[in-house]
Amino acid sequence: MPTMNMIQALNSALDVMLTEDPDTLIFGEDVGYFGGVFRVTEGLQRKHGLTRCFDAPISEGGIVATAIGMGAYGLRPIVEIQFADYILPAYDQLVSEAARLRYRSNGEFFAPITVRAPYGGGIFGGQTHSQSPEAIFAHITGLKTVIPSNPYDAKGLLIAAIEDDDPVIFLEPKRIYNGPFDGRYDQLLKVWAGEPGAEVPEGRYTVPLGKAALVRKGADVTVIAYGTMVHVAQAGIAESGVDAELIDLRSIVPLDIETIVASVRKTGRCVILHEASRFGGFGGELSALIQERCFYHLKSPIERVAGWDTPYPHAFEWDYFPGPKRLAAALIRTLEA
Amino acid sequence: MMSNTPKLQLHIPTPPGRPGDEPTFDHLEIPPAGTVRRPDMSAPEADLRDLPYGLIRVLDDAGRAVGPWNPNLSADRLRAGLRAMLLTRTFDERLFRLHRQGKTSFYMKSEGEEAIGACQSMVLGRDDMAFPTYRMVSWLMARDYPLVDLVNQIFSNAQDPLKGRQLPILYSARQYGFYSLSGNVGSRFGAAVGWAMASAFKGDDKIAIGYIGEGTTAEGDFHEALTFASVYRAPVILCVTNNQWAISSFSGIAGAETTTFAAKALAYGLPGLRVDGNDFLAIWAATEWAAERARSNRGATLIELFTYRAGGHSTSDDPSKYRPAGEAAKWPLGDPVERLKQHLVALGEWDETRHQALQAELTEAVRAAVKEGEAVGCLGKSKPSVREMFEGVFKEPDWRLIEQRRELGI
Numbered sequence: 099m100p101t102m103n104m105i106q107a108l109n110s111a112l113d114v115m116l117t118e119d120p121d122t123l124i125f126g127e128d129v130g131y132f133g134g135v136f137r138v139t140e141g142l143q144r145k146h147g148l149t150r151c152f153d154a155p156i157s158e159g160g161i162v163a164t165a166i167g168m169g170a171y172g173l174r175p176i177v178e179i180q181f182a183d184y185i186l187p188a189y190d191q192l193v194s195e196a197a198r199l200r201y202r203s204n205g206e207f208f209a210p211i212t213v214r215a216p217y218g219g220g221i222f223g224g225q226t227h228s229q230s231p232e233a234i235f236a237h238i239t240g241l242k243t244v245i246p247s248n249p250y251d252a253k254g255l256l257i258a259a260i261e262d263d264d265p266v267i268f269l270e271p272k273r274i275y276n277g278p279f280d281g282r283y284d285q286l287l288k289v290w291a292g293e294p295g296a297e298v299p300e301g302r303y304t305v306p307l308g309k310a311a312l313v314r315k316g317a318d319v320t321v322i323a324y325g326t327m328v329h330v331a332q333a334g335i336a337e338s339g340v341d342a343e344l345i346d347l348r349s350i351v352p353l354d355i356e357t358i359v360a361s362v363r364k365t366g367r368c369v370i371l372h373e374a375s376r377f378g379g380f381g382g383e384l385s386a387l388i389q390e391r392c393f394y395h396l397k398s399p400i401e402r403v404a405g406w407d408t409p410y411p412h413a414f415e416w417d418y419f420p421g422p423k424r425l426a427a428a429l430i431r432t433l434e435a
Numbered sequence: 436m437m438s439n440t441p442k443l444q445l446h447i448p449t450p451p452g453r454p455g456d457e458p459t460f461d462h463l464e465i466p467p468a469g470t471v472r473r474p475d476m477s478a479p480e481a482d483l484r485d486l487p488y489g490l491i492r493v494l495d496d497a498g499r500a501v502g503p504w505n506p507n508l509s510a511d512r513l514r515a516g517l518r519a520m521l522l523t524r525t526f527d528e529r530l531f532r533l534h535r536q537g538k539t540s541f542y543m544k545s546e547g548e549e550a551i552g553a554c555q556s557m558v559l560g561r562d563d564m565a566f567p568t569y570r571m572v573s574w575l576m577a578r579d580y581p582l583v584d585l586v587n588q589i590f591s592n593a594q595d596p597l598k599g600r601q602l603p604i605l606y607s608a609r610q611y612g613f614y615s616l617s618g619n620v621g622s623r624f625g626a627a628v629g630w631a632m633a634s635a636f637k638g639d640d641k642i643a644i645g646y647i648g649e650g651t652t653a654e655g656d657f658h659e660a661l662t663f664a665s666v667y668r669a670p671v672i673l674c675v676t677n678n679q680w681a682i683s684s685f686s687g688i689a690g691a692e693t694t695t696f697a698a699k700a701l702a703y704g705l706p707g708l709r710v711d712g713n714d715f716l717a718i719w720a721a722t723e724w725a726a727e728r729a730r731s732n733r734g735a736t737l738i739e740l741f742t743y744r745a746g747g748h749s750t751s752d753d754p755s756k757y758r759p760a761g762e763a764a765k766w767p768l769g770d771p772v773e774r775l776k777q778h779l780v781a782l783g784e785w786d787e788t789r790h791q792a793l794q795a796e797l798t799e800a801v802r803a804a805v806k807e808g809e810a811v812g813c814l815g816k817s818k819p820s821v822r823e824m825f826e827g828v829f830k831e832p833d834w835r836l837i838e839q840r841r842e843l844g845i
C-alpha cells in the first residue's frame with residue numbers, strides 16, 4: 099500500500115471522486131492551476147480539466163452560495179476555503195442556507211456540498227491563520243463537521259463527506275498535513291512515512307462519518323480529542339504515565355456518543371482536549387453530554403484542556419497551544435481528585 | 436429531454452500566460468500619457484462616466500510630466516516621494532531576506548507598488564486616516580515611522596509595539612494615520628466609510644482613504660462599502676490596488692475580463708478614476724482631485740490604481756509556479772521607483788551620484804534598524820511578557836482571563 103502524507107491522501111480522495119463521479123467539481127481560491135496554497139488540489143485541473151477544478155473569486159460567501167446552488171441542481175461541489183479563519187464571510191450561507199435547505203423545503207432541495215478548510219495552529223500563523231472554529235459549526239444543526247487526524251482517515255472521511263447528501267464542513271488540521279505533531283515543538287519534525295495511518299489505498303474507500311476511533315485502550319481515564327490534538331494527547335498520556343483511553347472523534351457532528359459513553363462508564367474519568375478556546379468550545383458540549391449520561395460513573399470532575407480565551411497570539415504560539423504538559427497535568431489532577 | 440437550443444458551456448477565465456509561455460501584455464490597452472481629460476472636481480458624476488475606462492497617466496516614456504493631470508510638484512516633494520519609495524524597497528528586500536534566514540515567520544513585500552502608499556500618504560493630511568492593505572508600508576515610510584518599530588513588530592520581540600499579538604507586517608499606527616491591519620482581506624473597507632461618515636457627523640474636516648486589492652473586490656465588503664459611501668455621500672477615497680494577481684489568480688478571476696475595476700463605481704453613482712499606479716504624479720493628481728471632492732461634501736470617489744505585483748505574494752509562495760517567467764520585466768508601466776527617478780533626472784533635479792548616495796544612506800538606515808531589532812531579539816529569541824497574551828481582549832480582563840493567566844503562573 100502506498101505511503102501518503104495528509105495532503106497526498108486528500109488529493110487522492112479528490113482525484114478518485116473526480117474520476118468516479120462526473121457530477122463532482124472543485125473550486126476555491128487558488129485551487130485551479132496552482133493547486134491550492136497547501137497543494138491539496140495539485141494536478142487535478144491538469145488531469146480532469148478546467149471545469150472540474152478551478153479558481154474562485156476571493157469571496158467565501160460567494161463560493162459557498164454558488165456551491166449550494168450547484169448542489170441543489172444535483173452536482174456534488176467540493177469547495178476550499180483557503181483558511182478556516184476566512185470561512186466567516188460564508189457563515190450566513192452555511193447557517194441560513196446550506197444547513198436549512200432540506201428542512202424548510204421538505205426535502206425538495208438539499209445541499210450535498212463539502213466545504214474543506216485547513217484549520218488550527220502550531221504554525222506561527224497568527225490570529226488569522228490558526229483558529230479552530232469547529233464549535234460554531236457544531237452549534238448549527240443541519241451541518242456535519244468532520245476532522246481527520248491521519249492520512250488514512252483523511253481520505254476515507256473526505257470521500258464519505260463528498261458522498262454524503264448533507265452539507266459537510268471538513269476541517270483539515272494543517273499542522274499535521276506533512277507529519278504528525280504531538281506538541282513537542284523542540285523535537286525534530288516528523289514525516290508521515292512509517293507512522294500509523296500513513297498507508298493509504300489508491301482507490302475508493304470510506305471511513306464512515308460519526309464513528310470515533312479508539313486510538314489507545316486504557317483503564318483509568320478517557321481522553322477525547324480530534325485533529326492535531328490526537329497526537330498531542332498521545333504525548334501527554336505518555337508524559338503523565340496515566341493508563342488513559344484515547345478516543346479520536348473523527349467527526350464532531352455526527353457524534354459517536356456510544357463510544358464516548360462506553361469508555362467513560364468504564365474509566366469513570368474524562369479529559370477533553372481541543373485547540374479552540376475553551377469558553378463555548380466543543381468541549382463544553384462534550385462535558386455536558388457526559389455528565390448527563392455518565393454522572394453516576396464519574397469519579398472526578400470532567401476536565402477541559404483547551405486554548406485560552408484570547409485570540410491566537412503570534413509571539414505566544416506555544417504558550418497558547420495546549421500541549422502535552424498541560425494535558426499530563428490535567429490527567430494527574432483527575433486521578434488525584 | 437434534448438431540445439434544439441445550444442448546449443450551455445461553463446466559462447472559466449484563464450490568464451494570457453502561465454509558466455513556460457512568453458509573457459505578454461498585448462491584451463491591455465495602455466493609452467499614452469497625458470491623453471485623459473481632467474474635468475473639474477466639482478463636476479457631477481453623470482459627466483465623469485468616461486473616466487473609469489481611460490487611464491490617467493502623467494509621466495511619459497521619456498520621464499516628462501505631460502497633460503492636464505500634471506500636479507506640478509516641487510522638486511523637493513518629488514525627492515521626498517522617491518526617498519519613501521526607495522526606503523520601502525530597501526526595507527522590503529532586507530526583511531524578506533531575514534525571513535529566509537529564519538528570523539521571522541512571515542513577510543510581504545510591496546515591490547512595484549511603492550508609489551501608491553508613499554504618494555497618497557503625502558497627499559492626505561496628518562489628521563486623515565488610511566485603512567491600508569498589507570502592501571502599504573510605503574505610507575508609513577513617507578511619514579518617517581521609526582524603522583526599528585517595524586522591525587520589532589516583524590520579530591514579535593519584547594519591544595514589539597503590538598505586543599507580539601499580531602502576524603508580522605500587520606501593523607497598526609494610529610498616530611501616523613494608519614488603521615490596524617488584519618490578515619483577513621477586505622474587512623476594513625467598510626470601516627473607512629464609517630470613519631469618514633463619523634467625521635461628517637461631527638462636522639470635522641477629516642477624510643478617510645480605504646484600500647482593497649483587485650482580487651478582494653469580489654468580497655461583499657467592497658460592494659457594501661461602495662453602497663454606504665454612495666448613500667451617505669461619505670468623505671472617503673476608496674482605492675482598488677489592481678496589481679493583476681491575487682496569489683496565483685489573475686485579475687480575470689475577479690472580473691477583469693470584461694470591465695475595469697474603476698468602472699465598478701458607475702452602478703453606485705460614484706466617480707471612478709483609473710490611474711497608472713506606477714506613476715507618482717498621476718496618483719498624486721487623482722488623489723488630490725478625489726480629496727478635494729470629499730472635503731467639499733461632494734462625496735466618495737473610487738480610484739483604481741493599475742499596477743503590477745513585481746514580487747511573489749508573500750514569503751509563502753513562488754510566483755514562477757503560476758506566472759510566466761520575466762512577466763514583471765515586460766509590464767508596460769514599468770517600475771515606479773525608476774520612473775520617478777527618471778523624471779527627476781529629466782528635470783535636472785537628480786543624478787546617478789545622488790541616487791547612489793541616497794541608496795547607501797537608506798541601506799545603512801535599514802541595516803541599523805535591523806541591528807537594533809536583532810539586539811532585542813528576533814522571533815523566538817525574545818518576546819513580550821506572556822501576560823500580554825491576556826491583555827487587550829477586553830478593556831478589563833474578565834475572570835476567565837484572570838484565572839487562565841494564573842494557571843500559567845503569571
Ligand SMILES: Cc1ncc(C[n+]2csc(CCOP(=O)(O)OP(=O)(O)O)c2C)c(N)n1
Nearest residue numbers: 180184618619620648649650651680681682
Ligand atoms: C477573507 C480572506 N479570504 C482569503 C484570504 C487569503 N488571501 C490572502 S491574500 C489573498 C489574495 C489577495 O489578493 P488581492 O486582493 O488582489 O491583493 P494583493 O495580494 O494582490 O495585493 C488571499 C486570497 C484572506 N487573507 N482573507
